[in-house]
Amino acid sequence: MARMATTRRVAISTAVAWLFGLLIFFPILWMGLASFKTELEAFAVPPSFLFFHWTTENYATVQERSDYLHHAMNSIIIAGGSTLIALLIAIPAAWSMAFSPTKRTKDILLWMLSTKMMPPVGVLVPIYLIYKSFGLLDSRIGLVFILCLGNLPIVIWMLFTYFKEIPRDILEAARMDGATIGRELVYVLTPMAIPGLASTLLLNLILAWNEAFWTLNLSTSNAAPLTTFIASYSSPEGLFWAKLSAASTLAIAPILVLGWFSQKQLVRGLTFGAVK
Amino acid sequence: MKHVLGAVCGASCLLLAVPAMAETTLTIATVNNGDMIRMQGLTGEFTKKNPDITVKWVTLEENVLRQRVTTDIATKGGQFDVLTIGTYEVPIWAKKGWLVPLANLGADYDVADLLPKIKDAVSADGKLYAAPFYGESSMVMYRTDLFEKAGLKMPEKPSWDFVIDAAKKLTDKSGGTYGICLRGKAGWGENMAFLSAMANSYGARWFDEKWQPQFNTPEWKTTLTTYVNLMKEAGPPGASSNGFNENLALFNAGKCAMWIDATVAASFVTNPKDSKVADKVGFALAPNTGLGKNANWLWAWNLAIPAGSKKTEAAEKFIAWATSKDYTKLVASKEGWANVPPGTRTSLYQNPDYLKVAPFAKLTLASIDAADPNKPTVKPVPYVGVQYAAIPEFQGIGTQVGQQFSAALAGSATVDAALSAAQSATEREMKRAGYIK
Numbered sequence: 001m002a003r004m005a006t007t008r009r010v011a012i013s014t015a016v017a018w019l020f021g022l023l024i025f026f027p028i029l030w031m032g033l034a035s036f037k038t039e040l041e042a043f044a045v046p047p048s049f050l051f052f053h054w055t056t057e058n059y060a061t062v063q064e065r066s067d068y069l070h071h072a073m074n075s076i077i078i079a080g081g082s083t084l085i086a087l088l089i090a091i092p093a094a095w096s097m098a099f100s101p102t103k104r105t106k107d108i109l110l111w112m113l114s115t116k117m118m119p120p121v122g123v124l125v126p127i128y129l130i131y132k133s134f135g136l137l138d139s140r141i142g143l144v145f146i147l148c149l150g151n152l153p154i155v156i157w158m159l160f161t162y163f164k165e166i167p168r169d170i171l172e173a174a175r176m177d178g179a180t181i182g183r184e185l186v187y188v189l190t191p192m193a194i195p196g197l198a199s200t201l202l203l204n205l206i207l208a209w210n211e212a213f214w215t216l217n218l219s220t221s222n223a224a225p226l227t228t229f230i231a232s233y234s235s236p237e238g239l240f241w242a243k244l245s246a247a248s249t250l251a252i253a254p255i256l257v258l259g260w261f262s263q264k265q266l267v268r269g270l271t272f273g274a275v276k
Numbered sequence: 277m278k279h280v281l282g283a284v285c286g287a288s289c290l291l292l293a294v295p296a297m298a299e300t301t302l303t304i305a306t307v308n309n310g311d312m313i314r315m316q317g318l319t320g321e322f323t324k325k326n327p328d329i330t331v332k333w334v335t336l337e338e339n340v341l342r343q344r345v346t347t348d349i350a351t352k353g354g355q356f357d358v359l360t361i362g363t364y365e366v367p368i369w370a371k372k373g374w375l376v377p378l379a380n381l382g383a384d385y386d387v388a389d390l391l392p393k394i395k396d397a398v399s400a401d402g403k404l405y406a407a408p409f410y411g412e413s414s415m416v417m418y419r420t421d422l423f424e425k426a427g428l429k430m431p432e433k434p435s436w437d438f439v440i441d442a443a444k445k446l447t448d449k450s451g452g453t454y455g456i457c458l459r460g461k462a463g464w465g466e467n468m469a470f471l472s473a474m475a476n477s478y479g480a481r482w483f484d485e486k487w488q489p490q491f492n493t494p495e496w497k498t499t500l501t502t503y504v505n506l507m508k509e510a511g512p513p514g515a516s517s518n519g520f521n522e523n524l525a526l527f528n529a530g531k532c533a534m535w536i537d538a539t540v541a542a543s544f545v546t547n548p549k550d551s552k553v554a555d556k557v558g559f560a561l562a563p564n565t566g567l568g569k570n571a572n573w574l575w576a577w578n579l580a581i582p583a584g585s586k587k588t589e590a591a592e593k594f595i596a597w598a599t600s601k602d603y604t605k606l607v608a609s610k611e612g613w614a615n616v617p618p619g620t621r622t623s624l625y626q627n628p629d630y631l632k633v634a635p636f637a638k639l640t641l642a643s644i645d646a647a648d649p650n651k652p653t654v655k656p657v658p659y660v661g662v663q664y665a666a667i668p669e670f671q672g673i674g675t676q677v678g679q680q681f682s683a684a685l686a687g688s689a690t691v692d693a694a695l696s697a698a699q700s701a702t703e704r705e706m707k708r709a710g711y712i713k
Contacts, residue, residue, distance in 0.1 A: 040550055043525035065313065124347060132353050217344060220303055220355045221332040232335035235308040236465070237520055237540055239550065 034245035042242040058246035075225035079208035082147035086155045094159035112153040138220045147208045162196030198265040226251040299328045300590040306360040311617045329590045349374045354584035357591040363397040367666045370400040376581040377403040381596040389621050406578035407599040411619025413643035414572045416560040418534045436563040443510035446533035455510030457532035461519035462682035464674025469663040475499040476653040477571035487711040489702035491695045500691050516686035542636035559639045567654050573663035574647035669709045676701045
């Protein structure tokens with residue numbers, strides 16, 4: 001009897017989990033489906049779910065009209081570069097705040113977070129002028145720099161919470177054995193924090209990959225990443241949903257694949273610190 | 277070590293020298309409209325003739341482009357050499373000194389061939405600040421089969437009374453056919469483009485001669501009441517979120533008996549590849565109330581050079597090429613006459629090849645001729661523009677008013693409440709901007 005009840009509970013919770021999973025995935029699925037429709041079918045009311053004339057015409061048009069590889073390469077460099085630099089700065093910063101806190105640590109953390117509270121458009125013109133003076137407009141370095149700065153508070157916060165969970169005794173033991181700060185960071189702390197580091201890296205990568213405000217405003221063609229590639233398919237006059245969906249599907253494909261392969265680390269990292 | 281240093285220095289000098297000797301690269305910002313995409317596809321023809329120039333395209337959604345380009349031009353960022361801008365921006369930006377006047381378009385450019393209304397819209401102080409790439413007005417597109425079935429005949433210059441009456445008669449909500457589809461989505465370039473043009477035909481105006489907002493006048497009340505009632509009785513459900521593209525999809529799917537919108541839509545609704553009703557569409561001028569103004573607007577997408585560009589000579593060469601008569605011929609030879617950019621040159625409307633494939637050509641021209649940006653409505657106004665007032669504050673005001681009117685259509689506000697909110701919002705903004713005290 002008890003076994004039956006457990007089986008039923010498992011079945012119900014699996015069904016509920018699938019339902020929520022599908023619900024969350026539905027917009028992406030719909031986008032994928034729309035990318036295989038003709039423009040007229042993509043706009044049709046009522047919409048057709050699976051029974052429509054499947055076509056890869058939109059992908060061909062998108063390939064023909066834009067240089068996908070150029071944009072994808074820019075996205076990889078900008079998102080990857082900004083994430084790595086942010087991690088390099090954030091690991092020592094989070095370490096010092098987690099293990100050698102001072103009176104002002106909390107204030108510093110809050111101050112860092114407060115920089116995320118201002119809408120980016122508020123500083124668009126000053127940043128644009130600075131970038132113009134330094135010749136950073138439409139450059140990959142410029143975008144790496146701004147995305148790194150933008151995501152730094154989140155990275156530091158995430159790492160800080162992960163580091164806080166690591167027992168100080170282990171670090172003390174390492175110190176007793178004569179480990180320097182550098183060795184302690186590299187050989188003791190980092191391996192223990194790998195799930196946290198991995199999920200921070202992935203989340204930051206996704207945030208940088210999807211960032212659309214700065215990438216749209218500070219790039220034109222040379223440094224333009226996939227966000228500008230998507231934006232070029234929206235039109236005020238004329239049907240564009242199917243082509244836009246094809247462009248968006250192509251744009252999210254790399255990150256989707258990456259997410260798929262690293263989901264184990266992502267889940268471990270995100271639940272790191274929870275009751276074990 | 278010395279040798280290595282020398283080699284590195286030499287290589288760097290070479291690298292630095294290469295761009296100086298190389299060709300000029302033009303960066304062109306544009307929107308993702310069919311005619312612009314075609315122009316991108318034909319760029320090779322331009323670079324073949326001008327091997328010292330290469331072209332880079334930046335295609336963005338209209339609102340993103342507007343914001344992006346405004347930031348660049350206001351900070352003199354110099355990121356773009358050619359801009360695609362609307363008739364709304366041209367006079368404002370020209371006045372601010374943001375655009376380079378186009379004085380060297382070449383001897384065979386034939387400025388006199390540009391449609392006078394469009395040419396006026398892109399000129400300031402007698403100088404051309406942008407070259408029109410394609411122009412449009414608005415008109416009625418209607419289903420000839422439904423009209424015939426109902427025993428109705430669309431006049432060439434319909435009155436609003438006729439349109440309203442026909443819309444009600446042709447509505448079959450259970451069958452999914454609606455008498456009329458009109459824009460309802462809030463935005464200065466969405467519902468306000470249509471409603472400002474409709475208001476002109478009812479004798480309303482945005483501002484009086486002293487810049488006082490006019491939403492508290494009976495003309496605006498009649499306009500908005502007529503619009504809301506008509507859409508309630510004969511419009512599709514959820515019309516308050518319909519813009520150009522949503523209505524195009526509805527019309528192409530055979531759900532609208534009439535649609536009043538941009539003349540460029542004519543080529544979409546008559547294209548059998550995209551439209552289920554391609555062979556059943558008729559055209560008429562936008563409706564009037566007998567006051568001498570039709571409810572149609574005037575718009576053109578134009579190419580201009582920002583003041584920050586350092587490549588004005590090459591940029592002007594490109595603009596002259598893309599807006600020339602030869603370009604029209606080039607498009608016709610590659611993609612057929614039906615695909616040439618319309619609404620900018622008189623000669624196109626005298627071309628028998630074009631007239632043969634474009635049944636809407638005559639009405640497009642008549643609609644453009646009927647709109648007058650300098651005298652948009654019955655009473656005098658202090659602004660230029662038919663469906664907008666060419667002042668920098670209009671984008672913000674137009675969108676605020678558009679939100680009120682969209683709410684009235686959705687039924688979440690009454691017509692009176694929407695008009696009064698529009699009046700106070702506009703008064704506030706105009707006071708803040710110093711037009712009124």
